[in-house]
Amino acid sequence: MKKKVGIIACSGEKLLGGTLSRAAARIVVKKLKPHDTIVLCQPLFAAGGLERHGGQQERNFAKEHPTITIEGCEELCSKIAVERYSGPVAATIRVDEIMKAHPEFKPKSREDLGKDGLKLAEIIAEEIAKKVDELDKQR
Amino acid sequence: MDKKLCVLPCNGIDKSLGVVARTVALKLIEKEPEMNLICPVLLNTSDERYETILKESNIVIIDGCMTRCATKLVDERNQKIFKRIFIPAMSKQFKIKPGTNLELNENGQKLAEKISIEIIKELKASEYDEISIEKKLEEFDFYEITVDKYYFQVPKDGYFFNENDCWVKPNGNTALIGISDYLQNRVSDIMFVELPKVGTEIEQFDDVGSFESVKTVLDLISPCSGRIISVNKDLKEHPEWMNQDPYRKGWFAELELKNFDEDWELLMDGSGYFKYMKETITKEKEEMDFKN
Incomplete structure (x- = not known):
């Protein structure tokens, strides 16, 4: 059985990159690579899961599966969290860098990405999907 | 402020x-x-x-x-x-x-x-809320399995299951019934419950109420026959207990057993249900991989 790839988005509350990272992660998991990927909830990763279940599900998943982090900014919160609780990450996607590379798309706001923002999320999602394919070839 | x-x-x-x-x-x-x-x-x-x-x-x-x-x-x-x-x-x-x-x-x-x-x-x-502290309940042994990031538990002793992923925990001539950890995982966050009426007579595999999650509405299929003698009214306020603690705080109803000696023949014990659940999960995972 092929191991799924974990996708963990920064999900940051305070910045546009967080909203874009959430949207891109959803596109990958629901649309582009639904059978190859699984979304890891970053807050759940940080807080630990249900005590009854040992509180480590998301963290254990990232220990045993390749995991791609999607970072909204230079803080690299997802990477730090994965390295702290699980181990090295398989790849990191920088949303802020992709935003810089596509100045033609101007997302509306942190709350509402708007048409441009959604297009940007699609572009980020495609980058993530490429990484998933690369990881697949390496295995 | x-x-x-x-x-x-x-x-x-x-x-x-x-x-x-x-x-x-x-x-x-x-x-x-x-x-x-x-x-x-x-x-x-x-x-x-x-x-x-x-x-x-x-x-x-x-x-x-x-x-x-x-x-x-x-x-x-x-x-x-x-x-x-x-x-x-x-x-x-x-x-x-x-x-x-x-x-x-x-x-x-x-x-x-x-x-x-x-x-x-x-x-x-400017009113301040009291912080409620949940009571710790007794611990017991489980069979456990992790699939992807999901984790499933089945109590080793004292519980019997039907193929509808509902359990019965007999105690003399009465029993508690509820849903398994696997079922609560599948349906995700439970938000509403419809409890049965006390006094209702039910047969094995009858619907005894329903619960609604963010994903779906399902009936609880009784693993045994009997008469409802009480229901877990707290679930009205705390339906999430069916997710958090499906085998204890998340019990659904209590029955006076009618014919458990015969009902039992169509049920699985913890070990049997764990095997059944693992097969179901593996099959689901294989189907997903096959689609891929």
Whole structure:
């Protein structure tokens, strides 16, 4: 059985990159690579899961599966969290860098990405999907 | 506002309830710009950023689902709590279901708006909530399996299961019934329950009530026959107990057993059900891989 790839988005509350990272992660998991990927909830990763279940599900998943982090900014919160609780990450996607590379798309706001923002999320999602394919070839 | 306040939403990504939590927080800071927003992700990786704010503020915690991540992040600190919000409970209070879509629909937006208004009202009244502490229950042994990031438990002793993933726990001539950990995992966050009427006579495999999650509505199929002698009324207020603790606090109803000696023949014990559940999970996973 092929191991799924974990996708963990920064999900940051305070910045546009967080909203874009959430949207891109959803596109990958629901649309582009639904059978190859699984979304890891970053807050759940940080807080630990249900005590009854040992509180480590998301963290254990990232220990045993390749995991791609999607970072909204230079803080690299997802990477730090994965390295702290699980181990090295398989790849990191920088949303802020992709935003810089596509100045033609101007997302509306942190709350509402708007048409441009959604297009940007699609572009980020495609980058993530490429990484998933690369990881697949390496295995 | 006399006191400084900050808000910490769970900000969950994989459930609509987490998205509602996030939206409530964003609406709060829009309505009360002096309120500080705490990002749970940044708080976890770099909490010194929030040191001063947290020291000087009371906090509004917003949890989207029963794993209560925001609460866990705060409980590690000695933080003054102004209000704890649990989105499924608020959904019930306002009778608004947010749906399952991760992009909030009209109802999800409406729910977030109503919750934010409710919080602001309480802010103005400056009333402090009591923090409830859940009672620890006895521990018992489980069979356990992890699939991807999901974790499933089956009690080793004392419980019997039907193929509908419902359990019965007999005790003399009475028994408790409920749903398995596997079923609660599949349906996700349970938000409403419809309990049976006390006194109802039921046959084995009859529907004895229903429960509704963010994903679906299902009937609980009784593993045994008998007469309902009590129901877990607390589930009306705390349907999430069926997710959090399906084998204990999440019990659904109590029956006076009618014919358990015969009913038992069509049930599986913990070991048998664990094997059955593992086969089901493996089959589901293989089907998913095959589609791929």
